[in-house]
Amino acid sequence: GAVVSQHPSRVICKSGTSVKIECRSLDFQATTMFWYRQFPKQSLMLMATSNEGSKATYEQGVEKDKFLINHASLTLSTLTVTSAHPEDSSFYICSASKDGRKETQYFGPGTRLLVL
Amino acid sequence: DQQVKQNSPSLSVQEGRISILNCDYTNSMFDYFLWYKKYPAEGPTFLISISSIKDKNEDGRFTVFLNKSAKHLSLHIVPSQPGDSAVYFCAASARGSQGNLIFGKGTKLSVKP
Numbered sequence: 001g002a003v004v005s006q007h008p009s010r011v012i013c014k015s016g017t018s019v020k021i022e023c024r025s026l027d028f029q030a031t032t033m034f035w036y037r038q039f040p041k042q043s044l045m046l047m048a049t050s051n052e053g054s055k056a057t058y059e060q061g062v063e064k065d066k067f068l069i070n071h072a073s074l075t076l077s078t079l080t081v082t083s084a085h086p087e088d089s090s091f092y093i094c095s096a097s098k099d100g101r102k103e104t105q106y107f108g109p110g111t112r113l114l115v116l
Numbered sequence: 117d118q119q120v121k122q123n124s125p126s127l128s129v130q131e132g133r134i135s136i137l138n139c140d141y142t143n144s145m146f147d148y149f150l151w152y153k154k155y156p157a158e159g160p161t162f163l164i165s166i167s168s169i170k171d172k173n174e175d176g177r178f179t180v181f182l183n184k185s186a187k188h189l190s191l192h193i194v195p196s197q198p199g200d201s202a203v204y205f206c207a208a209s210a211r212g213s214q215g216n217l218i219f220g221k222g223t224k225l226s227v228k229p
């Protein structure tokens with residue numbers, strides 16, 4: 001299957017700082033990338049969908065000014081958590097889609113964010 | 117309000133026996149269902165899917181059954197192998213394969229040798 005990487009795998013930061021998470025499709029071009037968040041003992045929740053070269057579409061309740069998404073190329077999307085607070089501590093997972101089909105949506109390994 | 121529910125957080129099965137993972141949903145607009153498998157430190161990987169026009173889909177040792185009237189689906193793994201030990205997520209989508217995925221919380225399957 002296709003490979004999606006995320007960097008960093010875990011990050012600890014102080015409250016008020018910004019954190020950038022990268023998501024890369026290593027062996028395919030992704031027309032669409034998705035960002036999910038998973039709190040402990042909860043489901044994966046979609047935060048936003050991004051298409052290369054256009055603005056991301058955010059799900060209801062997700063602040064677009066707090067979670068900045070950039071999808072500058074067909075192999076890279078970044079999520080920046082701005083002015084992070086302890087309640088932003090979570091597991092963030094990206095996925096990349098070759099053709100929009102769910103069967104060809106490949107997930108990254110996730111990034112564990114802890115905000116102190 | 118959880119639209120996709122996996123009520124069993126964990127399941128333990130003996131190697132060679134059948135594993136049955138269950139999933140319930142509440143939204144009647146869901147018309148496409150998928151199962152994902154997740155190993156520690158890795159992202160979920162697609163396992164098998166089923167459209168609402170079918171009630172069964174089989175792929176090797178994995179079979180997914182869909183009961184639309186009960187809004188219930190299940191994943192059967194037979195025979196179970198130790199390498200199947202992982203967290204299994206059920207996910208649902210409206211608008212077929214193009215809709216956004218709504219995930220359950222997952223069930224951790226342990227297959228004992």
